[in-house]
Amino acid sequence: MSKEILPQNELIRVGGLTKDFGPFRAVNAVSFGVRKGEILGFLGPNGAGKSTTMKILTGFIPATAGEAWVEGFSVQKDSLETRRRIGYLPESSPAYPEMTVEEFLLFVAECRRINPRKNRQKRVEEILSLCFLQDVRKQTIDTLSKGYKQRVGFAQAVIHDPPVLVLDEPTDGLDPNQKQEVRKIITGMAKEKAIILSTHILEEVEALCSRLIIIDRGKILVDETPAEFRQRHEQHNRFRIGIEGIEISEAAAKLKKQDFAGSVATEGQTLLVKAPGRESIESALLKFCQQEQWSLKSFRKESGRLDEVFRQLTNPQA
Amino acid sequence: MQQVKPLFKREFAGYFRSPVAYVFSVVFLASAAILTFFPGQFFESNEASLRTLFQFFPWIFLLMAPAICMRLWAEEKRSGTWELLFTLPLTTVEAVLGKFLAAWAFFTIAILLTFPMVVTVAYLGTPDWGPIFTGYLGAILMGGSYLAICSLASALTRNQVIAFVLSFLICLVLLFLGIGLVNDLMGTLLPWWLAEGISQFSFLSRYEALMIGLLPVGDILFFILLGLFALATTVLVLER
Numbered sequence A: 001m002s003k004e005i006l007p008q009n010e011l012i013r014v015g016g017l018t019k020d021f022g023p024f025r026a027v028n029a030v031s032f033g034v035r036k037g038e039i040l041g042f043l044g045p046n047g048a049g050k051s052t053t054m055k056i057l058t059g060f061i062p063a064t065a066g067e068a069w070v071e072g073f074s075v076q077k078d079s080l081e082t083r084r085r086i087g088y089l090p091e092s093s094p095a096y097p098e099m100t101v102e103e104f105l106l107f108v109a110e111c112r113r114i115n116p117r118k119n120r121q122k123r124v125e126e127i128l129s130l131c132f133l134q135d136v137r138k139q140t141i142d143t144l145s146k147g148y149k150q151r152v153g154f155a156q157a158v159i160h161d162p163p164v165l166v167l168d169e170p171t172d173g174l175d176p177n178q179k180q181e182v183r184k185i186i187t188g189m190a191k192e193k194a195i196i197l198s199t200h201i202l203e204e205v206e207a208l209c210s211r212l213i214i215i216d217r218g219k220i221l222v223d224e225t226p227a228e229f230r231q232r233h234e235q236h237n238r239f240r241i242g243i244e245g246i247e248i249s250e251a252a253a254k255l256k257k258q259d260f261a262g263s264v265a266t267e268g269q270t271l272l273v274k275a276p277g278r279e280s281i282e283s284a285l286l287k288f289c290q291q292e293q294w295s296l297k298s299f300r301k302e303s304g305r306l307d308e309v310f311r312q313l314t315n316p317q318a
Numbered sequence B: 001m002q003q004v005k006p007l008f009k010r011e012f013a014g015y016f017r018s019p020v021a022y023v024f025s026v027v028f029l030a031s032a033a034i035l036t037f038f039p040g041q042f043f044e045s046n047e048a049s050l051r052t053l054f055q056f057f058p059w060i061f062l063l064m065a066p067a068i069c070m071r072l073w074a075e076e077k078r079s080g081t082w083e084l085l086f087t088l089p090l091t092t093v094e095a096v097l098g099k100f101l102a103a104w105a106f107f108t109i110a111i112l113l114t115f116p117m118v119v120t121v122a123y124l125g126t127p128d129w130g131p132i133f134t135g136y137l138g139a140i141l142m143g144g145s146y147l148a149i150c151s152l153a154s155a156l157t158r159n160q161v162i163a164f165v166l167s168f169l170i171c172l173v174l175l176f177l178g179i180g181l182v183n184d185l186m187g188t189l190l191p192w193w194l195a196e197g198i199s200q201f202s203f204l205s206r207y208e209a210l211m212i213g214l215l216p217v218g219d220i221l222f223f224i225l226l227g228l229f230a231l232a233t234t235v236l237v238l239e240r
């Protein structure tokens, strides 16, 4: 058993991970780490290699090159040790259709060595209520709706309270209320765990994740916090000021002379002022408007829309 | 190895959840009975033995084993549940064994359901219990080899129909190797030692001695080793 000491509470470390399917490179030298308490959002267009990376990390398929560690254990060399520490929700949450929800969870709990039987039953009870599955506990999985099936997949992933969670599109197919509930459960568990989740919903990343990675055609494009990501938008930190009682071009000319205004444009009776850097210019701008005694009709800070940044990055021709 | 148990339990219970299990038990029993009483001339033979039943087992198993095993791995692959299975802390050996043992247990139950025939024999005359015992033992062992081969075939594909056909063909070859006609043909085409060697691999000739009340170590080992070989290959296939 080889144990690597990972830096700074890192529960997951992935280094130079590469996966080839024949001549096609699905994952290309992907490296990242996830610390305890972090929720890492995995984003990228369809076919980017998110699920493939997760399958390697959870030990389902071997990597062509590179390594992955979970709590210091190598996924390749100590597969059983790492699998014990991971809770995994595969894409589209596969489950045995002929089993009831309760039977299925008991089965997973037994495979996870939650013993003896009494503890197992208690744990399944807890999980059923945590994931709002009590109503369907006696129903066979093939009769469940998509959202319920998804929750069963989530339930089996967290049943052994693992230090590492790998969730492939955990809120896919859930209604808005349930999405919210699942996000709450994930945030509630986050403090003691390292969590990776993939999603196509950018608001989810903002609401949930402390970091995000964007992967496209197998390569990592971005690895930063959602706030940093937002700043990539060209309209980030831009102010829309509607004014009255003064010629708009005159006001714009005055503003342009100020240091805090990076660029100034007009749109009807509205001034569009963009900061030169990343710091907010809100107070300086307000003060200036007061000095000039402009009567303001509106004053609004714009912030970059995540999905627009995402599109710019992953779809350059658009 | 302790993780074999949950897999065995799940798989075994699965047989009783699906109608397939009942359908095949009934088909098996019906075909066993029909073959024994009509072409086998159970009553006319005027013998208090189950030989007429046993001699049809290798042929009935040819359909029954592929039917029991076709979904074993193919269905896991098709529905994606093997991703779940192989990311649980289990070894591939445990998974293969758990599933195989469940299939074998179900199969053994089906065989033992021919028990009314034993009762009939005991009622009609005073049977020789030796051949009855070895006949059943041999059938269960032979069934194990059949099932192990079918489990291998099922691990090779994600399509149950292909798994069935593949299993059927492999078992058919292993069966035909022991038929006199095929042996004669091989004898004329191949050097005698090769023909002789190949005919050793036949289910039919290996079951012969067990049917008449002997306990030949070689034949018993053959079934066990063939089964283990097929299971080990299944493990290799699943681990890619």
Ligand SMILES: Nc1ncnc2c1ncn2[C@@H]1O[C@H](COP(=O)(O)OP(=O)(O)OP(=O)(O)O)[C@@H](O)[C@H]1O
Pocket: A021, A024, A026, A044, A045, A046, A047, A048, A049, A050, A051, A052, A053, A091
């Ligand atoms: N077993 C396989 N054989 C060949 N190619 C594969 C295999 N699995 C995945 N791929 C390819 O690898 C690429 C990455 O797939 P992956 O499932 O990781 O994408 P993803 O980022 O999860 O996409 P999505 O958002 O659609 O879930 C795709 O182009 C896919 O076709």
Ligand SMILES: [Mg+2]
Pocket: A050, A051, A052, A091, A168
């Ligand atoms: Mg995916």
